[in-house]
Amino acid sequence: MERLEINQPQNYQQPKLDRFLVCGLGSNGQNCVVALREFGVKAIAIEQVQPQNWEIPDLPNLLEDLIIGDCRQNSILLQAKIERCRAALLVTSNEQVNAETALAVRQLNPRTRIVVRSTKENLNRLLSEQLGNFIAFDPNQLPATAFALAALGTEVLGLFKLDGKLLMVGQRLIKSGDSWCNRFLYDLNSRKRRILAHLHSSSNLPSLHQWNPDTKIIHGDTIIYIEATDRFSPDLNHRQTSRRERKSFGKIIVGFWLNVKNFTNSFLQLSFQQQIRRVAFFSGIIVLVLLLIGTILLKWYYPETTWFSAFSATAILLLGGYSDLFGEFEPITTIPWWLQLFALELTVVGTVFVGVLYALLTEALLSSKFQFVKRRPPTPQNNHVVIVGLGRIGKQVATLLQEFKQAIVGISLALDFDRSFLPQMPLIVGNLKDSLPKANLATAKSVVVLTDDEILNLEIALMTREINPNSNLILRTYGQNLSNNWTQLLPNAQILGVYAVAAEAFAAAAFGENIIDLFRLNNQTILVTEYELETEDTLNGLLIAEVAYGYGVVVILHQKPSFASTLMPSDDLKLAVGDRLVVLATINGLRRVEEGNLNLINKCWQVRIEAALTSDALFEGANIISRISGCDLNTARELMNHLPDILSTPLYQHQAQRLVRELSQCMVKARLVALSIEI
Amino acid sequence: MSHESVNSQQLKLAALSDALCSAMKYGDEGFAIAVRILENETGQMRLTAYHVIWQQLDETGKQKLLQYLSQR
Numbered sequence: 022m023e024r025l026e027i028n029q030p031q032n033y034q035q036p037k038l039d040r041f042l043v044c045g046l047g048s049n050g051q052n053c054v055v056a057l058r059e060f061g062v063k064a065i066a067i068e069q070v071q072p073q074n075w076e077i078p079d080l081p082n083l084l085e086d087l088i089i090g091d092c093r094q095n096s097i098l099l100q101a102k103i104e105r106c107r108a109a110l111l112v113t114s115n116e117q118v119n120a121e122t123a124l125a126v127r128q129l130n131p132r133t134r135i136v137v138r139s140t141k142e143n144l145n146r147l148l149s150e151q152l153g154n155f156i157a158f159d160p161n162q163l164p165a166t167a168f169a170l171a172a173l174g175t176e177v178l179g180l181f182k183l184d185g186k187l188l189m190v191g192q193r194l195i196k197s198g199d200s201w202c203n204r205f206l207y208d209l210n211s212r213k214r215r216i217l218a219h220l221h222s223s224s225n226l227p228s229l230h231q232w233n234p235d236t237k238i239i240h241g242d243t244i245i246y247i248e249a250t251d252r253f254s255p256d257l258n259h260r261q262t263s264r265r266e267r268k269s270f271g272k273i274i275v276g277f278w279l280n281v282k283n284f285t286n287s288f289l290q291l292s293f294q295q296q297i298r299r300v301a302f303f304s305g306i307i308v309l310v311l312l313l314i315g316t317i318l319l320k321w322y323y324p325e326t327t328w329f330s331a332f333s334a335t336a337i338l339l340l341g342g343y344s345d346l347f348g349e350f351e352p353i354t355t356i357p358w359w360l361q362l363f364a365l366e367l368t369v370v371g372t373v374f375v376g377v378l379y380a381l382l383t384e385a386l387l388s389s390k391f392q393f394v395k396r397r398p399p400t401p402q403n404n405h406v407v408i409v410g411l412g413r414i415g416k417q418v419a420t421l422l423q424e425f426k427q428a429i430v431g432i433s434l435a436l437d438f439d440r441s442f443l444p445q446m447p448l449i450v451g452n453l454k455d456s457l458p459k460a461n462l463a464t465a466k467s468v469v470v471l472t473d474d475e476i477l478n479l480e481i482a483l484m485t486r487e488i489n490p491n492s493n494l495i496l497r498t499y500g501q502n503l504s505n506n507w508t509q510l511l512p513n514a515q516i517l518g519v520y521a522v523a524a525e526a527f528a529a530a531a532f533g534e535n536i537i538d539l540f541r542l543n544n545q546t547i548l549v550t551e552y553e554l555e556t557e558d559t560l561n562g563l564l565i566a567e568v569a570y571g572y573g574v575v576v577i578l579h580q581k582p583s584f585a586s587t588l589m590p591s592d593d594l595k596l597a598v599g600d601r602l603v604v605l606a607t608i609n610g611l612r613r614v615e616e617g618n619l620n621l622i623n624k625c626w627q628v629r630i631e632a633a634l635t636s637d638a639l640f641e642g643a644n645i646i647s648r649i650s651g652c653d654l655n656t657a658r659e660l661m662n663h664l665p666d667i668l669s670t671p672l673y674q675h676q677a678q679r680l681v682r683e684l685s686q687c688m689v690k691a692r693l694v695a696l697s698i699e700i
Numbered sequence: 701m702s703h704e705s706v707n708s709q710q711l712k713l714a715a716l717s718d719a720l721c722s723a724m725k726y727g728d729e730g731f732a733i734a735v736r737i738l739e740n741e742t743g744q745m746r747l748t749a750y751h752v753i754w755q756q757l758d759e760t761g762k763q764k765l766l767q768y769l770s771q772r
Contacts, residue, residue, distance in 0.1 A: 559743035617742020621750050622769050669755045
């Protein structure tokens, strides 16, 4: 497909791209400004009207300039110095405005990277092909996996696919008898697994790489790791329990009785709570009473008739059939006047109340839209996940949780909810008061609150805490202020600010990185980020170990051009132009990569080589030193020929410890020499 | 990576090493200049600059370098 013809000015020096533009200062836009600030840059913002209140109070100070106007207009974009913008983040809540602005930006500056908030996948693909250097995100979709995994309440923190391989970020609490107990941390790293963090029972979760490879794992430790896996089973124990439950006849009876009890309770509650149902209830009662009285009276007055005939005659009268029984104009002497009058009364009253019942029945049929779809399974009794709010993000979370084979129930507060969605999911549609009691909240494992209304989310969260204080509560917010306040109000809840989390991905994308996925670790967002190395890249020419420990990221995939990709690559690979790299990083790590700001303070570990026990060890030792430290092979051989001596290249701690281990395996005696500084 | 760009990068690294080695011959002032050069470099050039300076220093000098970097 041919790209748009761009009016590219010729024959003049192109201005330096050193600015960042944010169009739209809603919640998403404000969070993007903050995230850009984390990268050390100030943004120029365009907003249609002067904001009266800032969600992030300090935001005006984070802006280089604020321009009031329509970001689709060239004049406004020029005012924002679009010709000097390295990236434009188009994050207004109106997708049409974002798309139009993207076209305008590309016309004015073919070099600007365009990052767009959009949910339209097909349009995004076409725009990406036409405009180039374009990426689109749906801020609601990015954190969906994070919500779903939080709802699992298990040890799975992240889950994503890379080159068709499933990768899982897990958290493991070491119990006595655990197969990892008494092993060294370095020993857990393999071709399929990387350790991300380690904490003792009393300590807080440290940052990536802040663990000592030579530490022995003990009971009570927690290990955070990433692992390639063939199949994902988040909650095996629960599924085994369910299977056992199905086999138990006693539990079937108990379950049935609970079902009946729940149904009765909810029916009674609904009848008295809802006006319309109360009318139906009373109409039905009155019709039944009249049917009973009529049948008894007719049978009493005509003892020769049967009970069924008396019942039929009363029913005919209640259904408006007075004329069928007393249709003759001539006087009826065989039936006393009072009985005829009672029959007339039955018809009149019956017409009114049966009419009401007909009306309600018609209304119920019409509101069901004649969707005679397969009946959904009943609400799970216990250990299930309740998803309140089935908007776009709610649907994604529900779909993911079903894929994870979780027992779930969805609650939609929108009466016009598409009832064909996930037919195997128990679904409750209706207002909050009616719906929550039906969801068996008291026995739920997790409650995920995802409606579009933040205050409603808070109300639901508080109700949930009241009914089930032990449940795993996950809450969606939009604003930064609310997120902070709610953390104090609901200390054990996991509160995810959708825009704050997504903004980090938007900001990282502005710098040209491809954000594959994200997950939350220790209240930080970890971005799964892909790089393709270019000539001036700050990753170029470095060992993977230097990238990892110098920039504070975890390299999980490496690919040389025209070779297959390798998961959990060796620390000793040297990166070159054209290589593809996928890392796990916080926004701080990405900023370091962007700036090329390698951490050198930690590169202070020295290795003293004492002796080589054999001549082979002398030769092999030099190879190992050169491979792990990245020093010249001649330098390494020179060192091995003048033992004992200290390797002149300083190393990071993990690098140095591995060098000592590998040297010792090939019969070379070596030890660490740490250089301590007073900071 | 083309041979030209590889050569260009190697030339840059060699020039940087020479400049730093020269600077380090001039005592504390030379050290300050070398560290300033290091601070302005990024990625592989930054790492090379660090290695060159490190290798010119004794234990006290190395501690001084780390102290200086930790205060930045």
